[in-house]
Amino acid sequence: MLVLTFQTGSDRLALDVRRVREVVPRVRLQPVACGPPWLAGVFVYRGQVVPVVDLHRLLGGGECQPQLSARIILVPQTFAGGERLVGLLAARVDDVREMPLPAHSPTHLLAPGQPDLGPVLADGAEVVRLVDVDRLLPQLYEREPALAPRDTPA
Secondary structure (H helix, E strand, C coil): CEEEEEEECCEEEEEEHHHCCEEEECCCCECCCCCCCCEEEEEEECCEEEEEEEHHHHCCCCCCCCCCCCEEEEEEEEECCEEEEEEEEEEEEEEEEECCCCCCCCECCCCCCCCCCCCEEEECCEEEEECCHHHHHHHHHHHCHHHCCCCCCC
């Protein structure tokens, strides 16, 4: 599987490139009043307001530091029959590379009350978390229903 690799705190993460719409530089985000701590803010991308999830905060690692390698990974999310973009803020967006899928089912390591990012895989001697946005984003919407996409009136 071809993946985009990146870092959040001490965690090494990967995302299937077929799920990535675009990777954009970190831009100034507008804070959302009364938003959850893991919501870094929103920005306008091609006329659409895009919420940005700070993966560092989500995983309890504090705020994503403003490094030159920090990027916003835009992923489309289908919700209630429509599609909208969601940004994932990550540091050290490094590489696009091939990563073998394991012959057996991947391991899920999940602490109580923490979001399920996806399976934990071995990549040589390195442990990599394969982010499953189809699992992660609906969980976040369940925790914060006010952020869930809504149909816009015509």
